[in-house]
Amino acid sequence: MLSIQNGLTHLGRYVQLMGRAISTPDRWRMFLKQYVTEMYQLGYNSIGIVLIISFFIGAVICLQIKLNIQSPWMPRMVVGYTTREIMLLEFSSSIMCLILAGKVGSNIASEIGTMRITQQIDALDIMGVNSANYLILPKIAGLMTIMPILVTFSVCAGILGAYATSLMGTTTVPELDEGFRYQFNQWFFWCGMIKAVVYAFIITSVSAYKGYTVEGGSVEVGKSSTDAVVLSSILILFSDIFLTSMLT
Amino acid sequence: MIKIEHLYKSFEDKEVLKDINAVFKDGEVNLIIGQSGSGKTVLMKNIVGLLTPTQGSIFYDDKDFVALTKKEKILLRREMGMIFQSAALFDSMSVLENVMFPLNMFSYDNYDDRKKRALECLARVNLTGAENKFPGEISGGMQKRVAIARAIVLQPKYLFCDEPNSGLDPKTSIVIDELISGITHEDNITTIVNTHDMNSVMGIGENITFICEGRAEWQGNNKEIMDAENKRLNDFIFASDILRQAKELHDEKKGLK
Numbered sequence: 001m002l003s004i005q006n007g008l009t010h011l012g013r014y015v016q017l018m019g020r021a022i023s024t025p026d027r028w029r030m031f032l033k034q035y036v037t038e039m040y041q042l043g044y045n046s047i048g049i050v051l052i053i054s055f056f057i058g059a060v061i062c063l064q065i066k067l068n069i070q071s072p073w074m075p076r077m078v079v080g081y082t083t084r085e086i087m088l089l090e091f092s093s094s095i096m097c098l099i100l101a102g103k104v105g106s107n108i109a110s111e112i113g114t115m116r117i118t119q120q121i122d123a124l125d126i127m128g129v130n131s132a133n134y135l136i137l138p139k140i141a142g143l144m145t146i147m148p149i150l151v152t153f154s155v156c157a158g159i160l161g162a163y164a165t166s167l168m169g170t171t172t173v174p175e176l177d178e179g180f181r182y183q184f185n186q187w188f189f190w191c192g193m194i195k196a197v198v199y200a201f202i203i204t205s206v207s208a209y210k211g212y213t214v215e216g217g218s219v220e221v222g223k224s225s226t227d228a229v230v231l232s233s234i235l236i237l238f239s240d241i242f243l244t245s246m247l248t
Numbered sequence: 249m250i251k252i253e254h255l256y257k258s259f260e261d262k263e264v265l266k267d268i269n270a271v272f273k274d275g276e277v278n279l280i281i282g283q284s285g286s287g288k289t290v291l292m293k294n295i296v297g298l299l300t301p302t303q304g305s306i307f308y309d310d311k312d313f314v315a316l317t318k319k320e321k322i323l324l325r326r327e328m329g330m331i332f333q334s335a336a337l338f339d340s341m342s343v344l345e346n347v348m349f350p351l352n353m354f355s356y357d358n359y360d361d362r363k364k365r366a367l368e369c370l371a372r373v374n375l376t377g378a379e380n381k382f383p384g385e386i387s388g389g390m391q392k393r394v395a396i397a398r399a400i401v402l403q404p405k406y407l408f409c410d411e412p413n414s415g416l417d418p419k420t421s422i423v424i425d426e427l428i429s430g431i432t433h434e435d436n437i438t439t440i441v442n443t444h445d446m447n448s449v450m451g452i453g454e455n456i457t458f459i460c461e462g463r464a465e466w467q468g469n470n471k472e473i474m475d476a477e478n479k480r481l482n483d484f485i486f487a488s489d490i491l492r493q494a495k496e497l498h499d500e501k502k503g504l505k
Contacts, residue, residue, distance in 0.1 A: 026353060027352070027353055027354075029352070030353060115338075118334055118336060119332045119333075119334055120336050120337075120339075122298055122332065122336065123330065123336040123338075125297075125298065125325075126296055126297075126298070126325060126328060126330045126408075127325065127328075127349075127350050127353065128324075128326040128328075129353055130322075
């Protein structure tokens with residue numbers, strides 16, 4: 001009973017905070033500056049990890065499919081086809097966002113949490129600045145803009161990884177080519193984009209909430225950072241079920 | 249002028265401020281003094297609106313801050329400057345960017361004029377040449393001076409300082425006190441300083457409010473404090489040997505002992 005009450009209290013506070021954050025910026029000039037900075041910090045700085053992980057996962061998926069479903073009855077292009085569908089529908093959109101929830105979520109929660117405990121947020125409030133709007137909105141808008149680009153990079157890197165397995169002689173490039181092109185449904189790409197935008201909102205808003213509401217010292221900031229990652233990961237997985245059933 | 253009438257503040261069952269009445273005058277350094285845990289910071293947070301009083305009124309000239317709408321509070325806050333105990337500078341910004349921040353948010357001047365104004369404020373706190381440094385690269389005293397420059401850049405009517413000398417050596421504390429006092433008199437600002445630094449009390453305390461266990465026990469200035477008869481105030485002010493001896497000398501001179 002207590003945990004339900006606690007959960008509802010957090011939900012109410014989260015909605016209130018988002019109400020303050022998602023409003024017209026005090027100064028568009030400052031918002032745009034912050035927006036570009038956040039896109040760079042949260043998105044551009046994540047390109048490396050997205051490319052590396054996606055490349056290797058693409059290669060591994062290709063190898064696993066080849067090893068596990070290889071049969072004289074199965075067309076050879078199935079390996080490429082399955083790799084494409086997995087990357088497009090689930091890995092690049094959902095699993096990559098889960099990984100980014102760890103990197104970006106902890107970054108946001110600890111940054112805002114540290115600002116809270118060092119009174120920087122109080123300083124903004126005293127100046128008459130809407131601190132929630134100034135700090136949180138550019139992060140939400142920035143990651144929601146850059147996440148679809150990261151997902152696209154992830155799909156491309158995964159497919160490149162699959163091609164790389166042909167160097168090991170597991171498959172051939174023409175077989176993979178055929179599979180990658182076979183019955184391509186453009187909507188699946190857009191499904192990934194929609195999921196990316198929703199997950200970007202979840203990661204930034206939940207992590208910002210956890211950081212903004214920190215009370216105490218460095219231990220609490222560390223805890224809020226962990227909570228932000230755990231909670232946004234759970235919410236991503238939970239919403240994945242609904243989004244998948246709604247979109248496909 | 250800031251006037252507080254019958255102010256109460258409770259946290260759940262605990263009553264932290266009890267019927268506080270005080271007047272903070274224009275163009276004077278108003279000090280709030282008291283032991284740690286006496287309610288000074290809670291009082292300051294109520295005055296600036298970071299906390300909402302349980303009961304009572306806070307008047308900024310003729311405006312009751314508690315009764316103002318959210319928008320009116322935001323507008324009034326733009327007339328306030330605050331120096332925090334930890335300086336609360338933005339880590340990701342340079343010294344110049346920190347001082348320019350309020351101008352960037354609220355001023356319609358062009359970039360050159362904003363920069364010029366920020367540099368003037370930095371010069372006023374003797375920090376010319378430090379504008380490209382980051383808060384992590386400068387000393388605690390310099391951070392406090394940057395905080396002062398940031399607080400005065402919009403020419404506020406009200407200046408709040410929460411333990412500005414905390415963590416500073418006595419010499420640097422005097423520099424900070426002199427800066428706060430100078431700015432208050434030159435710009436005719438209503439300044440409220442939260443402190444338990446006795447050098448500040450004796451040096452710049454033109455209007456002192458003593459808080460004890462959540463009540464305003466005494467109000468006067470740094471000259472009157474030597475002759476105050478409030479026992480709790482005397483126990484607090486003259487706790488150190490040096491000040492106790494100074495008090496004894498003062499009393500001897502006046503023929504009280």
